[in-house]
Amino acid sequence: MSDLPASADFIEASRVNGTAVYDTDGQHLGHIEDVVLGKRDGNVKYAVLSMGGFLGIGEEYHPIPWSVLKYDERQGGYVIGVPIDQLKTAPHYGAADNPRWGDPAYGRSIDDYYGVMSGGAFV
Secondary structure, rough: OOOOOOOOOOHHHHHHHEEEEEOOOOOOOEEEEEEOOOOOOOOEEEEEEEOEEEEOOEEEEEEHHHHHHHEEEEOOOEEEOOHHHHHHHHOOOOOOOOOOOHHHHHHHHHHHHHOOOOOOOOO
């Protein structure tokens, strides 16, 4: 980890992983399992939300465009303005599955679902 303290504008990826995610009503949805970076531009493209399961069994992973998450200091976590029912039908994968980050259509399908500008593939 860096010797620099985390500020309001910067945070180490290792500190993002495990951070709680809530809906706009304050309901806990899950936690950030991982972040996906653009290989060429280095920008964070997606947060992978871990939802459901028990002790790691049956968890589903929902890639969410980073731009739709907002950090809430009061809750100490990220807030997504998407209803739980919409999240349940969002693009997701299981622990045994491999997300297709190298396929431009995969990234577009996620971005289209959430209504954001497409980030494309990460080859």
